[in-house]
Amino acid sequence: MNQRVLQVLEYNKIIDKLIEQAETSIGKEETSRVVPEIELSKVNVLQEETDEAVQILRLNKAIPFGGIRDVRESLKRSVIGGVLTASECLDIANTVYGGRQVKNFITGLEEELPILKDLVDDIASLRELEQAIRRCIDDNGEVLDNASSKLRSIRSQIRAFEANVREKLESYTRSHSKMLSDAIVTIRNDRYVLPVKQEYRAQIGGIVHDQSSSGQTLFMEPRAVVDLNNKLQQAVLNERQEIERILSELSVQIAEVEHALTYNLDILAKIDVIHARAKLAMKMKASKPTMNDSGVIKMKQARHPLIPEDEVVANDIEIGEDYTAIVITGPNTGGKTVTLKMVGLCTLMAQSGLQIPAFDDCQLAVFEEVFADIGDEQSIEQNLSTFSSHMKNIVSIMEHVNEKSLVLFDELGSGTDPSEGAALAMAILDEVIDRKARVIATTHYPELKAYGYNRENVVNASVEFDVESLQPTYRLLIGVPGRSNAFDISRRLGLRPEIIDYAKSLVGVDSKSVENMIASLEKSKIAAERQYEEAYQTLLESERLRKEIEKEWQTFEQKKAELFRKAEEKAEKALIQAREEAEIIVNEIRQMKNNTALKEHEWIEAKKMLEEAQPHLNKKSKATSENQNDEKGSLTPGDEIKLLTVNQQGVVLEKLSDSEYLIQVGIMKVKAKRKDLQYIGKQKLETERVVTTIRGSSHRVKTELDLRGERYEDAIHLLEKYIDDCLIAGYSQVTIIHGKGTGALRTGVQTFVKNHPAISSARPGGSGEGGSGVTVLELK
Template sequence: MQDRVLKVLEFTKVREQLLAHATSTLGQGKIKQLIPSTDFEEVVRLQAETDESATVLRIKGNVPLSGIYDIRAHIKRSVIGGVLSPHELVQVASTIHASRKMKRFIEEIAEERTEIPILMEQVERIIPLTNLEQTIKMAIDESGEVLDSASQLLRTLRQQLRSNEAKVREKLESMIRSSNAQKMLSDAIVTIRNDRFVIPVKQEYRSHYGGIIHDQSASGQTLFIEPQVIVQLNNQLQDIRVKEQVEIERILTELSSNTAEHEAELQIIVEILTNLDFIFAKARYGRQIKASMPLMNNDGRIALYKARHPLIPSDEVVANDIMLGKDYTTIVITGPNTGGKTVTLKTLGLCSLMAQAGLQVPAYDGSELAVFNSIYADIGDEQSIEQSLSTFSSHMVNIVDILENVGFNSLVLFDELGAGTDPQEGAALAISILDEVHKRGARVIATTHYPELKAYGYNREGVLNASVEFDVESLSPTYKLLLGVPGRSNAFEISKRLGLSERVIQSARSHVSEDTNQIDKMIASLEDSKRQAEVEQQEARDYLRQAEKLHQEMQKQMQEFYENKDSMLEKAAEKAEKIIDEAKSEAESVIRDLRKMRIEKHADIKEHELIDAKRRLEAATPEITKSAKQISKKSKKPTLMSGDEIKVLTFDQKGTLLERVSDSEWQVQIGIMKMKVKEKDMEYIGAPKQVETRPMAIVKGRDNDVKLELDLRGERYEAALSRVEKYIDDALLSNYPRVSIIHGKGTGALRQGVQEYLRNHRSVKKIRFGEAGEGGSGVTIVEFK
């Protein structure tokens, strides 16, 4: 990409904004070198890594990238034998620590089943240099001071140093507390000059203390003297300090040598942390401008939905849809000055550059952009005073360069094509230039004032007219792009709104050709139709959203209904079971009484006693009352078959039976919805035409009922197979064409054993796993011959 294009389309400003989102000079350095790529595979990878980092930010909110330093110079100096300073070694340890934190952070997110393969590939290359980090931290604190714990000798020397300093201070403090000190000293303090302890003595008493003069005040009235009595003690302190410095130098040399030994690992750490800082800076910037990842293609297709210019404040920018490269490859935009034509060009150009640089673009999800080999832009007044070029000449120099290099996989943006010269000649040149670029297969957007170009889109295949909307009422542009509608002059309307006489306006209209008037009327009609279509489209979207909402609410209510219905049935069954248990208990009591009477009275039981016992037995039998309507329906209800038309009583809707789910429930198609419905909630309407019906097998008797499914979950292997064998025999006796065996998923041992038995059974025609609505691989469906 040309540097001039990056500047004209303001990619350099985006890069400057991106800098603020990097956390280290390493990331900032990479951002400063950022340019769009022209390699399709690389752009796809760059977009994928930005999307992964955006996902991490969405999940975690932030990333632990603090404490990163550019230690490349430190590493290089340690390798050639240089001794690193304490601050440089602290930066090395801090960078190692940051790499360990980042590696652990990314791995923890990946363990949470978040797909971030590119970030994982980055951190997998990091080798945690924990030993080197701990060695440096044990020797040097965060402020760059070498610690006593760095070596045993250093600890001993510093203890001696503190002990001797205490002796010197004690000796000097006794001197300044003496009776003569107030008269001879300028101030009763102990201070340091040239790393030696001294006291401030007045000029006239210099000989009283003897010793060495190290400094004097600005006025010369005070001398900073090291008294003779502490010279030897100060000498001893100085000797210990020299030994301390020698030991510190040895420690730093050893740490620098350890750093040099890990040069390769440290270089990899710096490289990866640079990449990660850069990647997450892109994601943070995308979050700031509310951007999304565009779909990239290599076919020149552009589809930006509600695209915004990222450098215009969000409360001022107008979002536009921009489509190019599918049904048409050239767009000619006409409209008034300051109407937003140039912003539209820059929005498309800048979004393309951002996408090819791996940045997300300020547009809705699902937007699509192409990877171009080159992007050209002739935008703005680039008049050069030094070269004595006019505006027209300056534009023409750029256009000549574009025509020399443009190809099929190019995006070309022309602003005010042909402007700056005679209108007739300028329009002719503009048409010729557009024809040439369009013929080469490039994607082109051009803006112009020339009315001759309004008809350009109608005379060329693959060319579309467009305009920017202007509100005549407010005398201001709306900055809204209207694809398929050419721009028109608003001079008469604006003049009228500003108070120009109607007579003058009518006179002006008479000087305009009839063709021009017809074109303006046609454009006005197109604009009205466009606005009306957009309003109707929005209304249709609103209706669709309302319908979807109602559909969801209806499904939710149906689900709640069936859940409550099942719960009520369960409660009723429990209550019935309780009544039956009570009846059984009462019956047993009656039988016990009869036996007791027979024994006690030697079978001599009176008739009234038998009648009373019979009455108690009859009273113990629970009564289940049914409405006449239910009895009538049950008696008249025919055998149901797949395809029968029925009425679902709960919703008062007609439906079609699809298949039996259980012995009391069917799957029913009602309109576009499928649902499970109990048989008692149906009313039979009629059978489908030319459908052969056959009676359903019914096994009577409570003790002989055979269900259409066998639940083996929780059973042991041998007991489960025994149950399967008996169940298959019962199902065959009941003439069932198909049954279900629920074995669950688990380890798969029970499922394998059940299916092995069924495959070898002579009466089994076919077995298969259940579908999504039947239980999936946790259920085996068995069909009999």
């Protein structure tokens, strides 16, 4: 892409904004090299990359780039045998860790992100190298004592020598304090010294390493510590050598994986660029364009990306299908040049993988070249006039333009005689259109207003001007040429009406007709756009309501499904409990058969009755067929019904509509459709149901309860349930066996008996009943 065009359209400012969004130094460097692509397949991949990163940001998540450094120079030095510093090794470990964090983050996302996930799959883990570095170097970039046993031993010696030296020197500070400028131990030339007064130099004795600016204080190393200082310095030297050896080993390990590390950095830089493109898209409230190679541009409410959002005026722009050229006319400072730059800059952004500030479903074309002749490039040094400078640029454009070009002309043909300039502008436009390029041109020439009506592939456009406020609105009107507002503006500014009327009389009839036609077109265009905006807002509101209704319906369906699921679970539990109870009954009947002279036909009849008494969960298909036999239409409150979806009986509480009822099934009140209800009959008396229950339960409850061996709490719980069962069974007297023991269980039973409303009296057992080990209860 032509560098001059990138500068004219201010593409570099977009790149500067993009660099600000990058998180890492390698990402910023890679971002600075971003240029528009000219192959549709590559541009589509770039747009898909950006869209995947935008999906992540919409989830209020961000790719973690912490710790990643540009370590490429360190890697190169390690390969040629250089020894890296501890901080360089630490940067490499942090970069390895950061790369692994990026990989884990993107891999762990549930969203479909094929491009990003494919990218991070190639990031090498290199966990062993990171662990090797962190075993030797701490987070501050210092080599650890545990990096080697030798280093640990040397540092132990250093600490011992330092302690001895300090101890001796501190004894000097106590015993020779009058000879010292200050009673402290300090360091000069890496050796421990004392600040000695000049006049006591001989008394202290030793080596002078430095002196104060006044010369009154000498920093001396007493003879008594010279040997210890020498040993300390040797230990320090040994420490440096051992650290050098450790770093050398780490550098060798780093060099061995230099290729993998460099590849990791390339991937991380690319991901950072993608992430930066997504962040810029979110900041600009941009959308993903659909790219094509057929020269079609369709943008709804597109904004210039470099103008603040509260100042920019959004416009619709379309070119490439019904027409391939747009000629924009209108007043100066009306927004013509901004429109040209907006189209060109959005095209370059899209071809760079950036989303564009426009509504969704926009389309942009991939061009091999974008040409622009915008602005006054008059050069005094080259002795070029405005016209000459423009023409020189146009000549260069005409040499390269083809069907894969977007051409932007600002004030085409200006700077010379109007008639000649207009003719030259039409000739240039004809040539560019014949080469099938896409062209947008701005002009002041009235002759070009008719140009769009006389050419098949050309459409007129204008920028709107508000005569009342004498200000441009910056709105682009496609299909309406700009008209002269000189008379209206003059009237608003106070020019006398008779002068204006006389001026109008001097204008030709044809010119008046054209101006009237333009005014009518402009009025119709504005009205149509206003209606379109109202319709669009109505569409948005309808779409919002539709989504809300769908969401509410989905919530309703989920609640409905949850209620049915709970009902089915409850029915299933009831079935399991019934089967367990049935097993107990069967076992008891079998024992009766073995122990008594029960007749075989009586056994078979009892078994049949038992099977009929068990609840069964029928399938929905069976329930539906049963419902077809339901002859009653409308139900009334009090009717007994069967809820076919869970095969449970209930009663109708309220009729909600012709097809929906409020029913009670067990303890649950639910709404049900008529088709799911089978009419059984009128509600039976409560006493009848109780009698039926008693008849079915009495033979299973014994007249005595043995609580011996039970824990106190469990025994009281069993007793409470047993009393309820006996009341249902209709027993008047029962025996509770609690044993004698410590008497705690007997006391608990007696306390329970006193507080139970259904027990009329209680007495200890008689001599033949178990004595004090039992309690006989009389039930109401």
